[in-house]
Amino acid sequence: MRFALIVSFxxxxxxxxxxxxxxxxxxxxxxPLYGVKSSDQTLSIESFKVDRYPxxxxxxxxxxxxxxxxxxxxxxxxxxxxxxxxxxKKLNGGAARPGSADYKRPVVNVSWFAANDxxxxxxxxxxxxxxxxxxxxxxxxxxxxSRDPEFVEMLLAWYSxxxxxxxxxxxxxxxxxxYWGVHDLHGLIxxxxxxxxxxxxxxxxxxxxxxxxxxxxxAGAASGTDKAxxxxxxxxxxxxxxxxxxxxxxxxxxxxxxx
Amino acid sequence: xxxKAIWGAIAAxxxxxxxxxxxxxxxVEKAVLTDAPLVPPPITRTSPAxxxxxxxxxxxxxxxxxxxxxxxWTFGGKVPGKFIRVRxxxxxEFHLMNHPDNKLPHNIDLHAVTGPGGGxxxxxxxxxxxxxxxxxxxxxxxxxxxxATAPVGMHIANGMYGLIYVEPETxxxxxxxxxxxxxxxxxxxxxxxxxxxxxxxxxxxxxxxPSYVVFNGSTTSLNNEGAITAKVGETVRLFVGNGGPNLxxxxxxxxxxxxxxxxxxxxxxxxxxxxxxxxxxxGSAIVEFKVDVPGTLVLVDHSIFRAFNKGALGMLKVSGxxxxxxxxxxxxxxxxxxxxxxxxxxxxxxxxxxxEKTVREDPKLQKLSKAILMADGQNxxxxxxxxxxxxxxxxxxxxxxxxxxxxxxxKRAAAKNRDELIAIPLFGISGKITVNGKEYDSVxxxxxxxxxxxxxxxxxxxxxxxGNSAKEFSVEEVRAAKAALKDQxxxxxxx
Numbered sequence: 001m002r003f004a005l006i007v008s009f010x011x012x013x014x015x016x017x018x019x020x021x022x023x024x025x026x027x028x029x030x031x032p033l034y035g036v037k038s039s040d041q042t043l044s045i046e047s048f049k050v051d052r053y054p055x056x057x058x059x060x061x062x063x064x065x066x067x068x069x070x071x072x073x074x075x076x077x078x079x080x081x082x083x084x085x086x087x088x089k090k091l092n093g094g095a096a097r098p099g100s101a102d103y104k105r106p107v108v109n110v111s112w113f114a115a116n117d118x119x120x121x122x123x124x125x126x127x128x129x130x131x132x133x134x135x136x137x138x139x140x141x142x143x144x145x146s147r148d149p150e151f152v153e154m155l156l157a158w159y160s161x162x163x164x165x166x167x168x169x170x171x172x173x174x175x176x177x178x179y180w181g182v183h184d185l186h187g188l189i190x191x192x193x194x195x196x197x198x199x200x201x202x203x204x205x206x207x208x209x210x211x212x213x214x215x216x217x218x219a220g221a222a223s224g225t226d227k228a229x230x231x232x233x234x235x236x237x238x239x240x241x242x243x244x245x246x247x248x249x250x251x252x253x254x255x256x257x258x259x
Numbered sequence: 260x261x262x263k264a265i266w267g268a269i270a271a272x273x274x275x276x277x278x279x280x281x282x283x284x285x286x287v288e289k290a291v292l293t294d295a296p297l298v299p300p301p302i303t304r305t306s307p308a309x310x311x312x313x314x315x316x317x318x319x320x321x322x323x324x325x326x327x328x329x330x331x332w333t334f335g336g337k338v339p340g341k342f343i344r345v346r347x348x349x350x351x352e353f354h355l356m357n358h359p360d361n362k363l364p365h366n367i368d369l370h371a372v373t374g375p376g377g378g379x380x381x382x383x384x385x386x387x388x389x390x391x392x393x394x395x396x397x398x399x400x401x402x403x404x405x406x407a408t409a410p411v412g413m414h415i416a417n418g419m420y421g422l423i424y425v426e427p428e429t430x431x432x433x434x435x436x437x438x439x440x441x442x443x444x445x446x447x448x449x450x451x452x453x454x455x456x457x458x459x460x461x462x463x464x465x466x467x468x469p470s471y472v473v474f475n476g477s478t479t480s481l482n483n484e485g486a487i488t489a490k491v492g493e494t495v496r497l498f499v500g501n502g503g504p505n506l507x508x509x510x511x512x513x514x515x516x517x518x519x520x521x522x523x524x525x526x527x528x529x530x531x532x533x534x535x536x537x538x539x540x541x542g543s544a545i546v547e548f549k550v551d552v553p554g555t556l557v558l559v560d561h562s563i564f565r566a567f568n569k570g571a572l573g574m575l576k577v578s579g580x581x582x583x584x585x586x587x588x589x590x591x592x593x594x595x596x597x598x599x600x601x602x603x604x605x606x607x608x609x610x611x612x613x614x615e616k617t618v619r620e621d622p623k624l625q626k627l628s629k630a631i632l633m634a635d636g637q638n639x640x641x642x643x644x645x646x647x648x649x650x651x652x653x654x655x656x657x658x659x660x661x662x663x664x665x666x667x668x669x670k671r672a673a674a675k676n677r678d679e680l681i682a683i684p685l686f687g688i689s690g691k692i693t694v695n696g697k698e699y700d701s702v703x704x705x706x707x708x709x710x711x712x713x714x715x716x717x718x719x720x721x722x723x724x725x726g727n728s729a730k731e732f733s734v735e736e737v738r739a740a741k742a743a744l745k746d747q748x749x750x751x752x753x754x
Contacts, residue, residue, distance in 0.1 A: 083359070083387060149461075149462065152461065153448075153458070153460075153461060156413075156458070156459060156461060157458045157459075159362055159363065160318075160330050160362075160417065160458065160459055161318070161330055161362065162317075162318035162319060162330070162358075162360045162361050162362055163360055163361075163362055164360055165359075165360055190362075230410040230413055230461050233409040233410040234363060234409070234410065234413075236409065237363070237364055237408050237409045237410075238363060238364050238385070240364075240383075241364030241383055241384060241385035241388075241408075242385050243385075246385055246387075246388065247387075248359065248385060248386045248387045248388075249359050249360065249386070249387060250362060250386065
């Protein structure tokens with residue numbers, strides 16, 4: 001009886017949008033790899049909430065069912081390239097759906113536009129680069145482990161391995177949470193941020209000045225605040241290789257929420 | 260002059276048709292790309308073309324040394340990346356594809372490109388995407404290309420480099436063989452030879468302490484079956500690159516002399532008769548030489564610990580007839596006592612002989628003899644053997660067989676054919692042997708400076724160390740074997 005009641009309550013909640021498990025992140029100050037003038041300058045961050053887990057295929061299916069314009073095949077190419085959700089399968093001529101093995105895997109092959117719209121629909125927004133880096137700098141027991149060699153080496157080991165397709169991605173919540181109680185910021189997928197392309201905006205430095213050069217060769221090391229933080233270099237490099245309509249087989253997202 | 264006429268014709272064509280871009284008039288061809296040690300065939304065209312190059316970036320696991328795995332990031336699936344060959348004046352339409360399973364964005368900086376970043380910004384590509392840019396090959400020479408995405412050092416350290424050769428308008432003289440050899444270092448968490456999948460060590464890379472220095476992406480690429488080959492009398496041209504990321508190579512071929520060196524990969528054969536040539540990190544050299552006698556020439560970085568302890572070894576096997584007027588082989592093998600021996604040395608020898616006789620004849624001391632042989636053997640080993648066979652008898656995978664727990668040794672030491680073991684330090688050994696299931700095909704020279712006692716000592720030491728165990732080798736046993744074997748040696752055909 002009570003069970004049925006709970007189930008119907010959850011279903012009702014789901015129909016109205018996504019019920020997402022959120023974690024409170026206490027604001028503070030932080031020195032990101034880029035975006036400050038020197039390594040002793042810090043930026044302050046307001047408290048906010050963030051999803052405990054990345055958005056899964058199952059979560060995203062509910063979104064697509066609620067918002068038809070995001071059904072695979074109907075999305076204009078300016079909002080998502082041709083690989084959008086291409087790991088979902090069509091059954092009996094119906095719309096494409098994730099396979100059951102994918103339910104608890106983080107959704108990938110989604111564009112920034114799709115991720116952004118999902119978070120708005122879920123009552124939130126995409127986290128900023130600064131917020132994401134702030135939360136992801138935490139190891140299991142330290143709030144900021146970005147200068148902890150063991151932590152950085154562990155991240156490098158994951159970044160170094162190709163992902164062997166969407167079937168090679170693990171399920172959410174299987175690894176230890178970090179200091180904040182947030183899971184899977186590292187080890188499963190890359191994640192979209194709201195301002196992913198704001199550090200360097202140039203597409204081709206011949207036309208638009210030399211700002212993208214900050215990522216390549218000598219300048220890459222000259223402008224970062226921590227030359228040994230290879231893991232962060234790789235995240236910034238990945239973000240800056242993207243455009244809003246790109247989808248890739250190891251890029252997903254989670255949402256953030258203002259208090 | 261012919262060249263000028265062709266250029267004139269092309270220019271006239273461009274003007275008359277008012278083509279929007281000059282290369283619309285050029286013949287179009289797809290570049291032939293090769294994996295090391297192969298080089299695409301020389302270009303026979305005598306005028307420029309538009310050349311399409313398609314290069315795919317693949318992140319994948321591969322073998323760095325025997326039993327040692329590494330996740331390589333590659334231009335075209337192998338380390339080093341594909342060899343690209345174009346001609347001066349060619350317009351190169353370059354396509355970079357980043358495989359969808361790759362985790363990272365990549366790009367390419369070709370040192371042959373005139374323009375910002377060598378193409379780096381124009382080819383910056385997310386996983387599962389492709390980029391294109393076009394450049395004109397203005398300067399002839401042999402150029403390195405590499406990935407230039409942050410962190411650049413790590414992209415290079417994981418294998419992202421290769422060579423592009425821009426042929427001069429007047430090509431280099433024809434040779435019989437051309438090969439592609441590229442040196443680079445790897446920084447693994449485990450030390451040299453540690454088995455299993457080895458992660459990249461950022462700290463070792465920053466400290467410039469590589470665990471491996473290799474040719475063509477692994478310790479075994481250019482050894483045994485992978486050896487490059489030539490025939491006596493042929494001319495060989497090596498396109499040598501150095502991907503770094505940190506070390507400069509003192510490139511040397513043991514057993515030959517470079518007739519011509521195009522220093523740093525430029526277009527001038529500015530030096531002749533060179534023993535070793537420097538190849539900078541992110542640089543190249545072209546070397547040419549004629550092979551005059553048969554045998555195995557060994558390619559090394561003459562910063563020699565890299566060759567013998569970190570993997571920078573390759574082989575060029577030359578087949579054909581001997582020419583004793585150029586190289587005789589060993590003609591004399593005799594004892595040398597030094598021109599003048601002072602009295603104290605002679606006295607020391609007399610005492611040593613007396614001591615040995617006492618040891619031989621005293622049954623009590625007999626028991627001690629094995630310990631003495633072991634101590635002496637260790638000394639002999641570290642002066643003569645460890646450079647190749649390693650401090651703990653571990654050998655060098657694929658090149659020098661291990662001695663520790665080597666079935667080849669233990670079987671013979673326990674059985675009646677102990678003479679076969681005694682023969683190795685006395686006369687050397689060459690040709691194929693199988694040790695612990697692995698085949699080795701290298702050459703060990705005779706240790707002709709060792710006396711009978713030292714031979715007995717080192718054999719005792721080797722067969723009783725690192726988990727090996729056998730009866731000691733006595734001086735008498737060595738002496739008897741030497742006498743018996745000497746006759747066979749004379750009967751053996753000379754190679």
